[in-house]
Amino acid sequence: MGRSSKDKRDIYYRLAKEEGWRARSAFKLLQLDQEFNLFTGVNRAVDLCAAPGSWSQVLSRKLRGQEEKGEKGEAGEEVKIVAVDLQAMAPLPGVTQIQGDITKVSTAQEIIRHFEGQPADLVVCDGAPDVTGLHDVDEYIQAQLLLAALNITTHVLKPGGTFVAKIFRGKDVTLLYSQLKIFFSGVTCAKPRSSRNSSIEAFMVCQNYSPPEDYFPNMSNPLLDHSYDVDFNQLEGPNRVIVPFLACGDLSAFDSDRTYPLQLDAGKQYQYTPPTQPPIRPPYQEACHLRKNNLLSREDSPSVCPKQSQDEPEPLTETT
Structure with missing residues (x-):
């Protein structure tokens, strides 16, 4: 196993270092944006479970511009990005960091304070627990993390806003779909090209935030304590509810499960690139x-x- 062995195995890992991303997961958000236009009209964005910061990097570059240009959003407002995580994260230009717990209402209040009382236009979450290898356990824990991210999102997201979060797509995905449909009119399960086919990872893209009229965000009560039919997908045949699923990225994109040669360009010699940001x-x-x-x-x-x-x-x- 040589120094560049991981470069040989994973094309997106190699490209992330060459393009200056902190992690290969940056390509997942980029490919989701290509499909759903997530960043259109966004001036205030929140990145939950942000460390090591690759999604915050994408938000910073896309919303603020490559060379600190475009400090004003499309509506003439200043672009503001807040990253939240329990772990410390190396600084990023134009990104305000909060080291806090997403299950605490104080964290939601601090986010709103950084936005000067205004709600966010976009909330993203790429957080995941340490997997055990037991799929049923991992899917359940990931679902609870998604619901925790959704709960704080209801405190900070504006009506009509967008929420993107990672899930482990399994047999209970329809239950998550029904819970998210309470708050968003459009919910799609998406799989970016950079996400390995061998992984059960996927992303819920929730658009047009429109909570129930009687809903009031509260961290103290059980999450999503609303009436919805948990057996709605027990039907069979044409009556069965199918969660919308979309594969993001065309066939011209790199395949995350394929091994590519180090020298992709015949006229350019491969050179090893160290990681953009070593862990702190x-x-x-x-x-x-x-x-x-x-x-x-x-x-x-x-x-x-x-x-x-x-x-x-x-x-x-x-x-x-």
Whole structure:
């Protein structure tokens, strides 16, 4: 496994580094925008579960311009972007960061404060839990994360706004669809070309935010405590409800499951590109420090006994 082995396996990982994105997931939002025109008329945007910041990068470049041009939106307002995450994130130009919990009403209030009392035009969320490999468990946890993102979205999104969030598409996707339809007139399950076919990952694109007239956002009550028919999709045949599904990206886009040669352009030699932004405070930072300073050996490991037979192997210290 050489230094560029991941470059050989994943074309979008390689392109993300070459184009200056912090993660390959930036292409997912870009391809969703190509299909749904998410950024049209957007002046205030929120990125939930933002770290390491690739979607915030997309929002910054698309809404503010490549070279700090276009500080004013289409309606003449200043473009404002707020990124929220529990983890710290390296700074981005034009992006205000909030290190907070999306399940707290104080976080929603701080978002509105940064927007000077105005609601957001667009809310995106690419958050996902650490997967266990048990699909039913992963789908449930991801669904709860999506509903938590939806709950804070109801506090900060303007009527007619757009909400985009990641899901793990499984057998219960119809339940999520029915819950989202309470708040949005248009809900589509989309799969960008940069999302691997081998992954159950997809994205719910919810357009035209129009909550029920009697709905009042409240973090204290059970989420989405409204009447909807949980058995509405138990019907069969033509009466069965099919969740709208759309594959984003044409056939000319790179296939995320295919391996491409390093030298894509015959006239350009491949050069290794380091990641745009190394992780800050990664969980393995202490382990790297210990390994670098040769401190991983355990002090309580058994020592070699002087009377030990020469035929016996010496006990080894535990190192990683």
